[in-house]
Amino acid sequence: MIRSGISAALGVGLISIKVWCIYGILGRTGGADAMKLYAVCMSCLSVMSMFTQGTSRAMIPIIGVLYGEKDYSGIRLLANNVMKFALSLTGTFVAFTLIFPQVILSLFNLPAELVIAGTNAVRLFSVSLLGVTAAFMMIYYYTTVQQRTVANILSCVEGLFVVVPSVWLFSKIMGLHGVWLAFIVAEISGFIF
Numbered sequence: 001m002i003r004s005g006i007s008a009a010l011g012v013g014l015i016s017i018k019v020w021c022i023y024g025i026l027g028r029t030g031g032a033d034a035m036k037l038y039a040v041c042m043s044c045l046s047v048m049s050m051f052t053q054g055t056s057r058a059m060i061p062i063i064g065v066l067y068g069e070k071d072y073s074g075i076r077l078l079a080n081n082v083m084k085f086a087l088s089l090t091g092t093f094v095a096f097t098l099i100f101p102q103v104i105l106s107l108f109n110l111p112a113e114l115v116i117a118g119t120n121a122v123r124l125f126s127v128s129l130l131g132v133t134a135a136f137m138m139i140y141y142y143t144t145v146q147q148r149t150v151a152n153i154l155s156c157v158e159g160l161f162v163v164v165p166s167v168w169l170f171s172k173i174m175g176l177h178g179v180w181l182a183f184i185v186a187e188i189s190g191f192i193f
Helices: 002-029 031-068 072-099 101-106 112-144 148-161 163-174 176-192
Strands: none
Touching: 002 031, 002 148, 002 163, 002 176, 031 072, 031 101, 031 112, 031 176, 072 101, 072 112, 101 112, 112 148, 112 176, 148 163, 148 176, 163 176
């Protein structure tokens, strides 16, 4: 169990460290207001995680059986269809957020002075959710097909090692706007990996 579950546990554990680091960067870059906006963005991530985690976990037993039967074409077919489904759910949420960011922001009773900054933050952050979905699908997939090293590396990339340095660098170069852009860059890097 330690060998097979380490990548998922590593991903979750590193996310906690990532969030703590990013709050620290945001506190120095934009203060409490930036931290409030990040909390809104993390709530969006939590909503999408319900669907992403559910889809990923539903695929694991089926891929496990197909892997045991050495049905590699079945694995590819299932993995492709599940990835398309998960990305279409995420894409729908991202499109809604891009078109109607005020609806998302209204759920959090932000002060009026944060709505403009919140609109930019939520829009940019939401695009990164596509990369988060793809990365977590691949972490579960690689774990199930006994590619633990790849799953562990992807967990580290997704969990901490690209996002935090990107947020720090972009915050130094572009300020608060750069923080939200850094999430997209980090997820593109993770997706390319």
